[in-house]
Amino acid sequence: MLNIDNIDLHYGAAQALRGVSISAEPGKVTTVLGRNGVGKTTLLRAITGRQPISAGRMDWEGTDLSTLRADARARAGIASVPQGREIFPLLTVQENLETGFGALPRALRHVPDEVFTLFPVLKDMLGRRGGDLSGGQQQQLAIGRALVMRPRLLVLDEPTEGIQPSIIQDIGRAISYLRDRGDMAILLVEQYFDFARDLCDSFAVMDRGQIVKSGTRDSMDEAELRGLLTV
Numbered sequence: 012m013l014n015i016d017n018i019d020l021h022y023g024a025a026q027a028l029r030g031v032s033i034s035a036e037p038g039k040v041t042t043v044l045g046r047n048g049v050g051k052t053t054l055l056r057a058i059t060g061r062q063p064i065s066a067g068r069m070d071w072e073g074t075d076l077s078t079l080r081a082d083a084r085a086r087a088g089i090a091s092v093p094q095g096r097e098i099f100p101l102l103t104v105q106e107n108l109e110t111g112f113g114a115l116p117r118a119l120r121h122v123p124d125e126v127f128t129l130f131p132v133l134k135d136m137l138g139r140r141g142g143d144l145s146g147g148q149q150q151q152l153a154i155g156r157a158l159v160m161r162p163r164l165l166v167l168d169e170p171t172e173g174i175q176p177s178i179i180q181d182i183g184r185a186i187s188y189l190r191d192r193g194d195m196a197i198l199l200v201e202q203y204f205d206f207a208r209d210l211c212d213s214f215a216v217m218d219r220g221q222i223v224k225s226g227t228r229d230s231m232d233e234a235e236l237r238g239l240l241t242v
């Protein structure tokens with residue numbers, strides 16, 4: 012279980028997160044919605060250890076995350092699918108997947124079959140360079156690379172951004188499957204409302220560094236939320 016309690020984060024003098032509290036539990040998808048620039052990516056950077064928080068507490072499976080560097084958070088079971096995918100363009104698909112091995116004990120350093128069950132295209136392309144894949148294939152690779160790390164918390168930053176509809180469906184099915192397996196908490200940052208609504212168990216909407224609305228899926232007021240997401 013991830014519990015984020017009242018965190019602040021600053022980039023120099025600029026405050027990007029203000030008193031943000033959110034949680035994510037195994038077997039559930041928590042989605043974070045919001046317009047461009049409201050702090051969604053910053054929240055994920057705080058969780059994965061790319062950016063230090065300036066106040067509040069982040070607790071993961073009983074450990075204070077602030078005491079762990081980014082690599083230790085990966086070893087603690089936190090994996091990220093970053094915005095823009097961050098595939099290594101000159102490495103092959105196989106090598107990109109193997110970059111997830113660093114956080115794993117030796118016995119687990121293989122690509123789980125599940126990656127190819129969820130995204131069969133990756134199996135056909137193992138020898139191709141990451142940079143030669145389409146955007147959608149790169150997104151599947153980014154998710155596959157995160158799954159190689161056997162995460163118990165998976166954070167995804169706008170996985171549908173710039174992706175064609177058929178691959179968005181594949182990604183949605185993969186997230187549902189991982190959720191239903193029950194052992195993984197999923198934190199999904201999205202701007203694509205329908206995708207997030209269909210997948211989530213609970214939601215939070217951010218605006219200017221704060222959470223301005225949150226609740227369970229049942230309590231989502233579509234008109235109100237779409238209003239909060241419209242520029």
Ligand SMILES: Nc1ncnc2c1ncn2[C@@H]1O[C@H](COP(=O)(O)OP(=O)(O)OP(=O)(O)O)[C@@H](O)[C@H]1O
Nearest residue numbers: 022025027045046047048049050051052053054094
């Ligand atoms: N490295 C940085 N240095 C300074 N300010 C930053 C940095 N990264 C982000 N910011 C600022 O922090 C605020 C939140 O940005 P963030 O990227 O977290 O938003 P976002 O909701 O993820 O937006 P998007 O959907 O465009 O990715 C913005 O005002 C942004 O300009």
